[in-house]
Amino acid sequence: MSASPVLITGGAQRLGRHCAERLLDDGHPVIISYRRERPELDELRRRGVVTLAADFASEAGILDFIARLKAETRSLRAIVHNASDWAPDTTGDEAGTNFERLFRVHMQAPYLINLHCRELLEACSEPQRDIVHMTDYVVRKGSKKHAAYAASKAGLDNLTLSFAALYAPRIQVNAIAPALIMLNEGDDEAYAEKARAKSVMEMVPGPGVIYQSLRYLLDNRYVTGVTLPVDGGRHLR
Structure with missing residues (x-):
């Protein structure tokens, strides 16, 4: 247990x-960011989670979130960069805007949060402090x-890799790279069967395997600069 909260960006769903x-x-106390209001947030708030609205699609939105985060807490035990946008490519005039939004959500937001919130991590009284990036198998x-x-x-x-080298030894920085972990509402059995067939484990495991991976990183003082693949052995197909 830590008195300093864990921040999870994009923590309202899945x-x-x-x-x-x-x-x-x-x-562990928890702070999450969320992009839009949804019913699930009420239960998280009831359990004591601090919820901060955030628009990571612009630099101004990222910096505004950081300012409100610092007003909320003086320290952090860990930062989990989970916010993501699974937007498909487009070929029209909006292609550049689409790319810029994904860059801001997946790269600029973690980059700026890591830089500006280093002091919050270093203020944690626990012997271990972590940053975890949620990447993807498609990398x-x-x-x-x-x-x-x-x-x-x-x-x-x-x-x-860059932040792991920069922040060692006081802060550990690692990544988790999932493949398909959960089905979406409306996915039929044909889609599920196709998804299962992509890995040698032949399963859609559910979110528990991601928490197991996160827990390993949060509990291990001798791991930094690594990416944990959680993909059921897709590379063996």
Whole structure:
């Protein structure tokens, strides 16, 4: 248990929400950012989670979030960069705008938060402080339909190495690279079967495997600058 909260960006749903709830179960205070209001936030607030609205699609929005975060807490035990935008590529006039938004959400926001919130991590009285970047399996292979997404996640993966070297030994910086972890509402069995077939483990594991990976990083004092693949052995297909 830590008195300093863990920050999870994009913590209102799916993997971010699951990790927030599990951290609460383990006794850690939690702060999350969220892009828009949704019913799930009420339950998180009831459990004591601090929820901060954030627009990471602009530099001004990122800096505004950082200012409000610093007004909320004097220290952080960890930062988990989970905010993400799974936007497909476009070929029209909006292509450049789409790429810029993904760059800001996946790279600029973590970059600026890491820089400006270093003091919050160093103020934590615990012996371990962490930054964890949530990247993606597609960093390894690219994507025909989500090239901008894959490129910006690859940039986030590289930031892991830079910040790990910069912040050692006081702050550990690592990444988790998931493949498909959860199905979406409306995904039919045909889609699920196709998804399972992409890995040698032949399963859609659910969000628990991500929390296990996050817990490993938060509990291990001798790991930094690494990316943990959580993909069911896709590279073996």
